[in-house]
Amino acid sequence: MRPVRVLRLLLGAVPLLASLAFAPGAVQARAAEPGDRQQSVTAPAAPGPGAEKKQGTSKPVCSPKPGRAACSSLIRTDLPAVRNLAPGTLPEGLGPRDIRSAYQLPFGAGRGRTVALVTAFHYPTAEADLATYRSTYGLPPCTTANGCFDQVFATGNQPPVDAGWALEAAIDIDAVSAACPACNIVLVEAASDTIGDLLTAVQVARTRFDDNTPQAKYISMSWGDGENNIQPVIDPVYFDFPGVAFVGSSGNTGGVTNWPAISQYVTGVGGTRLNQPFPIPGPQQNRPGGWYETAWSGSGCGFSAFQPKPPWQGAFCNCRTNADVSAVADPLTGIAIYTTTPPPVGPSGWLIAGGTSVAAPLVASMFALAGTPGPNDRPASYPYANPRAFWDIDRGTAGAFSAGLGYDLPSGLGSPRGVRGFRR
Structure with missing residues (x-):
């Protein structure tokens, strides 16, 4: 690890209440397909209308505590972790090829751009685990030595290890690798999960x-x-910094708002279930690859009781609403991730992750794929200026809110249709 700069900020922790919800989950290991060394495998097709849905179980990665933030990740628990893959196989769950296919992402874009991932506590096996993930999918190395990866302690001192937050960090770095393999990654570790320490890490x-x-x-x-x-x-x-794209997970709270995603300066990312079902009529019926998304029942969303409405948000109500956009979060259709730091539930290895903690780094990576924001721009406004750059999600519910044609609370403007919606 290279020496890091020390930035010490004074901020009293703001007491808040955290909440996470349980949700369904994802899968195990299978044979690789031709071309998988360049790209990952395609997820198995989901049942069509009227078919029985697969059931799974999942658990929150971080336990909410009064006065502290909770990460928005879920791990599938009904299937065992896979520590070592058989030769010629790839892990189950969505991989880089799936993410690029589902969201029509440009391959090779984003070079020289850096996605920062703000987490709490220390992830001791981050670089080694990232190397395994990327080599498994045939992605270029991302290491400290080649300048692609860096792990920064927000206060200059190594934080203690926390099993849940280490797993959150693994999800974040693997999600960025899946969406933007050419991007640099900086993992910024807050001293703890207090709001004050996490905001210090945001500043760093x-x-x-x-x-x-x-x-x-x-x-x-x-x-x-x-x-x-x-x-x-x-x-x-x-x-409140023009030219910087702040992206937050809307939470796994099933129709309840989550901060900082609800902040007027942040792009709040809700969750979807990403399938490849039989053709379903509606705005996604001609979507390439047979992909189809519905609003995920666990997605945080709603009307803000405190935040002012940003000028670019439409006339849905006279207040700040969330989500703004959405991406995959249901653990039943989750992404494959790899970690050797012992997780809080079950053994380490290849796991299936979900929650809006997956959706947020995916969208942050799409901002990077789209290009550098204008120095005076508010990147949170870009999706609203380009609503046709998103697949409208018109089915599914989250709490008391339902998805429908046009903007809605569970899915916002919809899911990315390429990266045009993340630039001017």
């Missing part, structure tokens, strides 16, 4: 720069807490 992610890893213009926050009236006061200190 935004301001840090060295010769090998350029300053991050794309900052992913796969964590959050409930809303309160203090947040609009502190938001400008940490998120």
Whole structure:
């Protein structure tokens, strides 16, 4: 690890209430298909209309605690982890090829751009696990030595290890690798999961720069807490910076808002279930690859009680609403991830991850694929200026809210249709 800059900020922790919901899950290991060394495998087709749905179980990765943030990740628990893959096989779950196919992402774009992932505590096997993930899928190496990967302690001191947050970090770095293999990755580790420490890490992610890893213009926050009236006061200190794309997971709270995703300066990312079913009529009926998304029941969303409405958000209501956009989050159709740091539930190895913690780093990577934001732009406004760049999601519910034609609370504008919706 290279020496890191030390940035010490003073901020009292803001007491908040955190919540996570349980949701269904994903799969195991299978034979590789031709061409998989360049791209990953395609997920198995989901049942068509009227067919019996597969059931799975999952658990939250981080336990919510009063006054502390909780990560928005879920791990499938009804299938065992796979530590070692048989020769010629790939792990089950969505891989890089699936993500690029489902969201029509350009391959090879994003080179030289840095996605910062803000997490809490220390992930001791991050670089080695990332190497295994990328070599398994035939992706180019992303290491400290080649300047692609960096692991930064927000206070300059190594934080203690926490099993849940280490697993969250594994999900984040693998999600970025799947969506933007050419992007640089900086994992910024907060000293703890208090709001104050995480916001300090956000500040470090935004301001840090060295010769090998350029300053991050794309900052992913796969964590959050409930809303309160203090947040609009502190938001400008940490998120009111034109030219930087702040991206937050909307939470796994099933129709309840989550901060900082609900902040007016942040792009809040909701969750979907990503399938390849029989053709279903509607706005996605001609979607390439046979992909189809519905709103995920666990997705955090709703009307803000405190946040002012940003000027670019439509006339849905006279308040800030979330989600803004959505991506895969249902663990039943989750992504494959790899970790050797012992997780909080079950053994380590290849696992299936879901939750809006998956969706947020995917979208942050899509901002990076789209290009550098204008220095005076608010990247959170880009999707609203390009609504046709998203697949409209018109089915599914989250809490009391239902998806429908046009903007809706569970899915926002919809899921990415390429990266046109993430630039001017």
